Amino acid sequence: MSDAATRTTDRGTWLLVARRDFWVRLRERSFLISTLLNMVVISILVLARAYGGAGQGPSFDLGYVGPPPVADGAVALGQQAGVTVHVHELPDEMAAAQALRDGSVDAVVFGDRIVARSSLDPTLGGLIEASSRQVRIDALLDRHGVTAQERADANAGLPVQTIEAPPPPHRSENAEVAFVAVILLYGQLFGYGIWVATGVIEEKASRVVELLLSAIRPKQLLAGKIVGIGILGLGQLIVVATFAIVLALVTGALDVPLSAVGAAALVIGWFILGFAFYASLFAAAGALASRPEELQNVIVPINLIILVSFFISIGALQNPDGRLVTIASLLPMSAPLAMPVRIVLGAAPWWQVLLSLAVIVGSTVVLVPAAARLYIGAILRSGGRVRIRDAWRAAA
Amino acid sequence: MLQLIDLRRRFGDVVALDGLSFEVPEGRIVGFVGRNGSGKTTTMRITLGVLQADGGEVRWRGAPVDAAVRRRFGYMPEERGLYPKMRLREQLVYLARLRGTPKDVARDRASELLQVLEVIGDPQARMESLSLGNQQRVQLAASLVHAPELLVLDEPFSGLDPVGVDVLAGVLSREARERGVAVVFSSHQLDLVERLCDAVVLVDHGRVVTSGTIEELRAMRARNLWRVEVAGAGAEWWSAVPGVRLDEHRDGEVILELDDAADPQRVLDLARAEGDVRAFGPIEPTLAQLFREVVAG
Numbered sequence: 001m002s003d004a005a006t007r008t009t010d011r012g013t014w015l016l017v018a019r020r021d022f023w024v025r026l027r028e029r030s031f032l033i034s035t036l037l038n039m040v041v042i043s044i045l046v047l048a049r050a051y052g053g054a055g056q057g058p059s060f061d062l063g064y065v066g067p068p069p070v071a072d073g074a075v076a077l078g079q080q081a082g083v084t085v086h087v088h089e090l091p092d093e094m095a096a097a098q099a100l101r102d103g104s105v106d107a108v109v110f111g112d113r114i115v116a117r118s119s120l121d122p123t124l125g126g127l128i129e130a131s132s133r134q135v136r137i138d139a140l141l142d143r144h145g146v147t148a149q150e151r152a153d154a155n156a157g158l159p160v161q162t163i164e165a166p167p168p169p170h171r172s173e174n175a176e177v178a179f180v181a182v183i184l185l186y187g188q189l190f191g192y193g194i195w196v197a198t199g200v201i202e203e204k205a206s207r208v209v210e211l212l213l214s215a216i217r218p219k220q221l222l223a224g225k226i227v228g229i230g231i232l233g234l235g236q237l238i239v240v241a242t243f244a245i246v247l248a249l250v251t252g253a254l255d256v257p258l259s260a261v262g263a264a265a266l267v268i269g270w271f272i273l274g275f276a277f278y279a280s281l282f283a284a285a286g287a288l289a290s291r292p293e294e295l296q297n298v299i300v301p302i303n304l305i306i307l308v309s310f311f312i313s314i315g316a317l318q319n320p321d322g323r324l325v326t327i328a329s330l331l332p333m334s335a336p337l338a339m340p341v342r343i344v345l346g347a348a349p350w351w352q353v354l355l356s357l358a359v360i361v362g363s364t365v366v367l368v369p370a371a372a373r374l375y376i377g378a379i380l381r382s383g384g385r386v387r388i389r390d391a392w393r394a395a396a
Numbered sequence: 397m398l399q400l401i402d403l404r405r406r407f408g409d410v411v412a413l414d415g416l417s418f419e420v421p422e423g424r425i426v427g428f429v430g431r432n433g434s435g436k437t438t439t440m441r442i443t444l445g446v447l448q449a450d451g452g453e454v455r456w457r458g459a460p461v462d463a464a465v466r467r468r469f470g471y472m473p474e475e476r477g478l479y480p481k482m483r484l485r486e487q488l489v490y491l492a493r494l495r496g497t498p499k500d501v502a503r504d505r506a507s508e509l510l511q512v513l514e515v516i517g518d519p520q521a522r523m524e525s526l527s528l529g530n531q532q533r534v535q536l537a538a539s540l541v542h543a544p545e546l547l548v549l550d551e552p553f554s555g556l557d558p559v560g561v562d563v564l565a566g567v568l569s570r571e572a573r574e575r576g577v578a579v580v581f582s583s584h585q586l587d588l589v590e591r592l593c594d595a596v597v598l599v600d601h602g603r604v605v606t607s608g609t610i611e612e613l614r615a616m617r618a619r620n621l622w623r624v625e626v627a628g629a630g631a632e633w634w635s636a637v638p639g640v641r642l643d644e645h646r647d648g649e650v651i652l653e654l655d656d657a658a659d660p661q662r663v664l665d666l667a668r669a670e671g672d673v674r675a676f677g678p679i680e681p682t683l684a685q686l687f688r689e690v691v692a693g
Contacts, residue, residue: 010464010467010496013494016493016494020490202479206479206480207473207475208478209477210446210473210475211491212491213445214444214445214446214469214473215467215495216463217463380447
């Protein structure tokens with residue numbers, strides 16, 4: 001007797017597996033904790049940038065009593081040198097002394113004198129002196145009837161030649177975005193990879209896998225697990241990235257919101273590529289173990305590869321054009337961490353990006369069937385660690 | 397009908413299955429009996445596709461079994477295990493859906509099975525919070541939840557208390573009689589097999605040694621033994637009847653083996669001539685005796 005209610009094809013069974021793996025982990029406390037932890041870390045980085053002024057040039061408050069040209073000149077010179085100077089007009093010496101004492105200004109210009117509280121910051125001092133010199137020279141030139149044209153010619157800057165291409169704008173700001181990106185990618189690839197391995201070991205250790213594999217094919221189980229956990233990781237990444245961007249915009253930590261959105265898209269895209277590459281490896285490693293305690297042992301090689309890639313990518317923040325970093329950004333195991341850094345810093349030519357994409361997609365296509373074969377060969381073998389060679393042969 | 401035809405399987409140098417064949421008709425319960433390591437679990441794993449055979453074939457309703465057909469089989473592996481942290485009913489529904497049962501049907505059936513199998517525990521409880529006996533019942537529910545056409549159970553009674561044994565036996569009978577399910581299970585509890593099964597398959601060294609109904613097995617293999625108790629009988633009083641041999645002497649009574657030529661009535665006549673006959677009757681060999689006999693011989 002056949003049950004009419006039973007569907008006869010098993011297509012889409014992997015979706016059921018994916019859904020279970022997604023929901024079970026979504027409800028786990030460790031997922032909530034890791035999401036919150038991500039947000040806390042991001043908040044600290046964003047807020048440190050917004051209020052710590054890291055990455056921006058120094059900033060000063062300059063008061064003046066009397067005519068403003070010297071103070072205004074200091075502002076203009078400061079702009080050229082990447083120093084922010086805010087000017088405040090003060091009515092008299094009393095007010096100036098008061099402002100200096102309560103710290104609302106760093107120095108006050110009195111005609112041809114500079115007054116500071118106890119010492120004068122050399123940067124600010126230099127700016128004021130240069131400005132004051134400029135004002136006096138202008139007055140002198142005026143008296144000698146030098147025309148505006150002659151003065152402009154004399155003031156023209158020297159033409160600048162460079163022997164290398166200029167760095168893209170906003171590099172220091174982007175370095176921080178890249179830093180956040182690489183931290184997120186590392187945590188996500190590693191954390192969710194471990195979750196795949198743990199999930200595989202759980203099924204093996206609890207023996208439920210034999211029942212599962214009497215109902216569905218190993219490939220369906222593997223695919224469902226990877227997709228389910230991957231989508232959870234992706235979802236968490238999207239939540240955290242959105243949170244980071246909103247926070248950065250609200251606090252004004254980033255002047256270029258578009259680049260932040262672009263970086264977020266980059267992180268998400270590279271997570272998908274990296275997870276596709278690594279997840280099947282983690283699954284195969286998990287299948288080689290028999291008990292949860294063996295997890296740490298079986299994932300050591302994968303661990304090392306990701307960790308080394310991570311450190312190379314952190315190094316890339318300083319030197320995104322270095323040879324090691326360039327190579328790392330083209331190899332499939334390190335590209336998901338190294339390439340986004342180079343892209344954010346504008347150090348990767350388009351052909352390298354394309355090459356890197358082709359390499360990681362191509363190697364994933366080759367790797368997944370091989371890892372699946374190890375998984376299939378090892379998943380039903382209990383009693384101690386399965387050797388790679390045995391697993392490979394068993395699935396033949 | 398499930399047909400296992402000439403199954404062969406080696407593990408390295410060990411021959412686990414050596415041309416094993418038998419059948420399980422629908423609506424029947426077949427007991428699968430044999431010593432440890434005789435190939436029972438290997439046979440079941442191959443039937444469910446968890447293990448590949450080196451040779452031979454598994455057929456269901458006349459056609460070779462593939463993944464789609466196996467979705468209609470129910471399985472209880474020797475190594476029990478479900479997701480420890482998953483809730484009972486959720487787990488059963490999930491397993492049923494993996495085999496293609498729609499969600500609402502699966503939910504109804506899961507609730508019903510938890511009741512029928514008398515699982516003590518909230519359907520919302522996690523698997524790991526149950527006692528082992530209860531986990532065993534849930535495991536059985538997992539093999540039944542998708543309303544399978546064939547049930548393959550590896551040692552389903554081990555670890556159950558007597559009440560659990562009765563519940564499980566009742567469920568298996570009902571599945572076979574009322575739903576026409578083909579049931580095959582392995583067990584070392586031979587009295588249970590004898591009570592429950594329509595047919596028995598006895599396996600040794602990866603081959604079927606003998607199979608048939610209990611009656612057929614008895615007729616085929618058992619010795620014709622009679623128990624006689626006579627007060628005050630002389631020694632060897634039975635030797636006057638040709639074809640009678642002493643099998644065993646227990647205090648006061650003797651077990652006699654009669655060959656085909658020997659007439660039990662003549663033995664009885666002789667016994668009455670000797671003294672008061674307190675007991676006289678054939679000994680129906682138990683499955684356990686048949687088993688020992690077959691395996692030893």
